Amino acid sequence: MISFLLKKITSLIITLLVSTGVIFILIEVVPGDPVAFMMGLSGSTDAADALRLELGLNVGPWDRYFDWVSGMVNGNFGISYTYRVPVVELIRERALVSVPLTIYALLLSTVIAIPAGLISATRRGSLVDTSFMGFAQLGVAIPNFWFAILLVLFFSTTLKLFSASGFPGWDAGFFICLKALTLPAISLALPQAAILSRVMRSSVLDVMNEDYIRTARAKGLSKKQALFRHGLRNAMIPVLTILGLQFSFLLAGGIIIESVFSLPGLGRLVFQSIIQRDLIVVKSIVTLLVFSVVTITFIVDLLYAAVDPRLREGNS
Amino acid sequence: MKHFSISFIVGGGLSVLFLMGALLSFFWTPYDVELLNIKGKFASPGLEHLMGTDHFGRDILSMVMVGTRNAIAVSLIAVGIGATIGVPLGLWAAATCMNGSRLIDELLMRGNDLIFAFPSLLLAILITAVFGPSIINAIIAIGIFNIPVFARISRGAALSIWPKEYISAARVAGKGVSRISYEHILPNILNLLIVQATIQFSIAIIAEASLSYVGLGSQPPNPSLGRMLNEAQTMIFFAPWLAYFPGGVIVALVLGFNLMGDGIRDLLDPKLRQKSITGKVSNDAS
Numbered sequence: 001m002i003s004f005l006l007k008k009i010t011s012l013i014i015t016l017l018v019s020t021g022v023i024f025i026l027i028e029v030v031p032g033d034p035v036a037f038m039m040g041l042s043g044s045t046d047a048a049d050a051l052r053l054e055l056g057l058n059v060g061p062w063d064r065y066f067d068w069v070s071g072m073v074n075g076n077f078g079i080s081y082t083y084r085v086p087v088v089e090l091i092r093e094r095a096l097v098s099v100p101l102t103i104y105a106l107l108l109s110t111v112i113a114i115p116a117g118l119i120s121a122t123r124r125g126s127l128v129d130t131s132f133m134g135f136a137q138l139g140v141a142i143p144n145f146w147f148a149i150l151l152v153l154f155f156s157t158t159l160k161l162f163s164a165s166g167f168p169g170w171d172a173g174f175f176i177c178l179k180a181l182t183l184p185a186i187s188l189a190l191p192q193a194a195i196l197s198r199v200m201r202s203s204v205l206d207v208m209n210e211d212y213i214r215t216a217r218a219k220g221l222s223k224k225q226a227l228f229r230h231g232l233r234n235a236m237i238p239v240l241t242i243l244g245l246q247f248s249f250l251l252a253g254g255i256i257i258e259s260v261f262s263l264p265g266l267g268r269l270v271f272q273s274i275i276q277r278d279l280i281v282v283k284s285i286v287t288l289l290v291f292s293v294v295t296i297t298f299i300v301d302l303l304y305a306a307v308d309p310r311l312r313e314g315n316s
Numbered sequence: 317m318k319h320f321s322i323s324f325i326v327g328g329g330l331s332v333l334f335l336m337g338a339l340l341s342f343f344w345t346p347y348d349v350e351l352l353n354i355k356g357k358f359a360s361p362g363l364e365h366l367m368g369t370d371h372f373g374r375d376i377l378s379m380v381m382v383g384t385r386n387a388i389a390v391s392l393i394a395v396g397i398g399a400t401i402g403v404p405l406g407l408w409a410a411a412t413c414m415n416g417s418r419l420i421d422e423l424l425m426r427g428n429d430l431i432f433a434f435p436s437l438l439l440a441i442l443i444t445a446v447f448g449p450s451i452i453n454a455i456i457a458i459g460i461f462n463i464p465v466f467a468r469i470s471r472g473a474a475l476s477i478w479p480k481e482y483i484s485a486a487r488v489a490g491k492g493v494s495r496i497s498y499e500h501i502l503p504n505i506l507n508l509l510i511v512q513a514t515i516q517f518s519i520a521i522i523a524e525a526s527l528s529y530v531g532l533g534s535q536p537p538n539p540s541l542g543r544m545l546n547e548a549q550t551m552i553f554f555a556p557w558l559a560y561f562p563g564g565v566i567v568a569l570v571l572g573f574n575l576m577g578d579g580i581r582d583l584l585d586p587k588l589r590q591k592s593i594t595g596k597v598s599n600d601a602s
Binding site for chain 2: 011014015018019022023026027137138140141142143145146149150152153157248249251252253255256259260270271274282286289290293294297
């Protein structure tokens, strides 16, 4: 168990280090002179030199990379070039929108997909199954931002139940905010729920063909009892994998959905920063998102081991 | 005997329909896509303009045709890039894994994991942030995130072929590792790769639409389905058709390719086919 953990943690740290390297090279080395890039055509030489000094760009790339990484480890991401505030503050403010949105969508997707997949699998070939899987096919094919536009058209314009865009801020009250995040969360969750329900269905079907289910049935358990007592735990393994992957899809999907609904989240911030050429903010957010994806994958790996003792042996 | 499933017929039909429409747009569109006609702006769908006109009076049907062509072209090239780089990498990883040196395999697969750590859209945004938004950069971004998908699937499939007896026979006959990979492994995993390619193609269509929706794909005046939806958003309250048609086309295109992929898989996978003939297992592998 300990060697398994050590192995996983080492590979986590290596992945994180290498990905910061990739981000650094892409953003600071590839464009040539980041200062010229950030100032655009308008910058004077004096201003460029001042900015170079301010950003610590007057030293070589290796030093800059180590400064950057050690700064991040200490919670210092630098100061935004356009907003003139510490990047950490900017991110904290925006994450208060993006993270709840992601969790809300993930919950919605799970709550819809797992029962749907389970029902489909247990009633294979029935009308319910066919229509659920038909919806799933459609759900996979619908781009979430288009679905978002349709939701706005229907719920905001026609029914006037939700506001079309914007976010009041958490000071306005929990439920008001939850309401503002509902349409975005639904549009984020739809394609993910479609994929997840298909995985759940085929996973349950696979498990139902296993020997131990037959043994359980022979022992006198009903189909339902066998499934719930022995099958479900095994069927959850592939579902868990997909759920972990979906977190990263949701984070990335959030970037677009936030711009559909004009939510002041991390995604909007990334876009604004790209337009304003605020490379420090872009670099920090990309790093943060990659960090969270890698960490989630790590947690999913650990959960695997918790669900399936065989994986704990360390020779997986 | 091969019998075509309903999903193959519906999916294939939809795909062929859109491919024809896209090809047709090279020679003919109902109107010129760059032709502005302010007097005829916001015409609702009717006989003159089947899908209506936008805020510049441009014909939506014509723009949708050209936009579909662009989306298909971007996705084909991107998936092509992913397969051409990913498949040899996966075969190489499997070959080294089965022939002693696991180091290269390990390195290649960790590299794969690294790309997976970047959500595809984030990667695309990063690339366009550095190199500027353009259709070429969108292709590169979508292509890059296809590489690990193909590498992983061909590695996995190749690993299951390597222990087969005919591979041992080929080695005894003196064939080298790369020749075996190319002449014996690749043809045996081709079915799987074709199915994966159709899935990746439909993912790429959505990715392209998403990128151009946020302005990182093909640039104006070149029509793109994603950007049409973006422009439509401010006008949906009085001209909802601007959002209906481009979005509907994306859905139908993706649905078509997904269904066709399912159909091809059922046709090509002998295990599934046999099962469906004996009637024991129907097509529930989705």
